[in-house]
Amino acid sequence: xxxxxxxxxxxxxxxxxxxxxxxxxxxxxxxxxxxxxxxxxxxxxxxxxxxxxxxxxxxxxxxxxxxxxxxxxxxxxxxxxxxxxxxxxxxxxxxxxxxxxxxxxxxxxxxxxxxxxxxxxxxxxxxxxxxxxxxxxxxxxxxxxxxxxxxxxxxxxxxxxxxxxxxxxxxxxxxxxxxxxxxxxxxxxxxxxxxxxxxxxxxxxxxxxxxxxxxxxxxxxxxxxxxxxxxxxxxxxxxxxxxxxxxxxxxxxxxxxxxxxxxxxxxxxxxxxxxxxxxxxxxxxxxxxxxxxxxxxxxxxxxxxxxxxxxxxxxxxxxxxxxxxxxxxxxxxxxxxxxxxxxxxxxxxxxxxxxxxxxxxxxxxxxxxxxxxxxxxxx
Numbered sequence: 001x002x003x004x005x006x007x008x009x010x011x012x013x014x015x016x017x018x019x020x021x022x023x024x025x026x027x028x029x030x031x032x033x034x035x036x037x038x039x040x041x042x043x044x045x046x047x048x049x050x051x052x053x054x055x056x057x058x059x060x061x062x063x064x065x066x067x068x069x070x071x072x073x074x075x076x077x078x079x080x081x082x083x084x085x086x087x088x089x090x091x092x093x094x095x096x097x098x099x100x101x102x103x104x105x106x107x108x109x110x111x112x113x114x115x116x117x118x119x120x121x122x123x124x125x126x127x128x129x130x131x132x133x134x135x136x137x138x139x140x141x142x143x144x145x146x147x148x149x150x151x152x153x154x155x156x157x158x159x160x161x162x163x164x165x166x167x168x169x170x171x172x173x174x175x176x177x178x179x180x181x182x183x184x185x186x187x188x189x190x191x192x193x194x195x196x197x198x199x200x201x202x203x204x205x206x207x208x209x210x211x212x213x214x215x216x217x218x219x220x221x222x223x224x225x226x227x228x229x230x231x232x233x234x235x236x237x238x239x240x241x242x243x244x245x246x247x248x249x250x251x252x253x254x255x256x257x258x259x260x261x262x263x264x265x266x267x268x269x270x271x272x273x274x275x276x277x278x279x280x281x282x283x284x285x286x287x288x289x290x291x292x293x294x295x296x297x298x299x300x301x302x303x304x305x306x307x308x309x310x311x312x313x314x315x316x317x318x319x320x321x322x323x324x325x326x327x328x329x330x331x332x333x334x335x336x337x338x339x340x341x342x343x344x345x346x347x348x349x350x351x352x353x354x355x356x357x358x359x360x361x362x363x364x365x366x367x368x369x370x371x372x373x374x375x376x377x378x379x
């Protein structure tokens with residue numbers, strides 16, 4: 001059976017595709033296209049499914065039809081690489097029809113699936129319901145003469161109800177006007193107080209930022225000194241990183257920033273949770289994702305050399321687990337010598353290089369970051 005690729009246009013279908021994983025085969029691949037304007041539910045779903053190998057998350061640029069063009073580009077790439085596979089675009093956007101016809105005319109199995117607002121069964125039930133109402137109206141017309149007195153009474157009651165509703169509405173409008181005026185006056189006072197407080201905080205923040213910048217530069221100098229072995233002699237890796245307990249969460253975040261690009265937030269989430277734990281890692285991920293200033297500050301630590309970045313990330317994980325940091329380059333070379341899917345051969349090389357007895361944990365502690373190192377964003 002051929003593999004199927006599902007390309008999700010989240011700008012169009014929103015969150016209605018979440019149950020797709022329960023319907024497709026294990027070997028099928030879901031590729032989700034989203035932008036920074038995604039819904040809160042999609043953000044929560046991404047956090048729970050970020051480690052799922054069956055879903056590939058692709059954040060797209062915003063703009064008029066920008067996501068559509070990027071989806072079509074990825075579709076063309078997949079067709080060129082897997083021409084015998086099956087492809088399905090999840091979207092109600094009619095602009096994809098020409099693309100689907102183009103590839104179908106060339107023998108490629110491409111189709112588009114949308115989400116209908118009303119099914120045929122619902123339409124049929126609606127017609128039957130209307131028919132029943134017409135029949136009921138006919139019966140009521142036959143019995144209309146006997147109910148004329150009831151209608152007259154109902155008319156009087158309706159007029160009385162309308163008069164009372166008018167009085168209540170007028171009283172409500174008057175009360176709403178008073179409440180609105182009081183609210184505007186209070187909002188004005190609060191806004192003035194807020195502006196005064198913001199001015200004081202801004203002045204205090206400027207004074208504090210100067211002090212913090214001096215302290216941060218001093219701390220950064222110490223961290224860079226601790227990694228001097230990696231930066232100066234990558235072939236001998238004489239790494240002098242402090243042992244576990246001497247690095248704070250902030251210092252580990254800076255070590256990750258040296259290796260993982262800020263453009264690849266999915267790899268950031270995986271690395272943070274692997275090093276700091278699920279709760280602390282998730283909190284740092286949300287903090288970094290929502291704070292552009294923090295991302296800009298962390299990006300200054302990024303090292304351009306791929307080899308140095310890989311060894312640095314491995315060294316940080318080994319340091320966390322009290323393993324020999326000076327062997328970080330050996331471990332990184334083993335990871336690079338195998339594909340991401342060939343974990344069995346990779347583990348065998350770790351056993352040969354580091355030994356089985358006493359039990360070695362090098363492969364076990366490094367496994368959570370193998371996908372990051374072998375990912376496209378890291379290269």
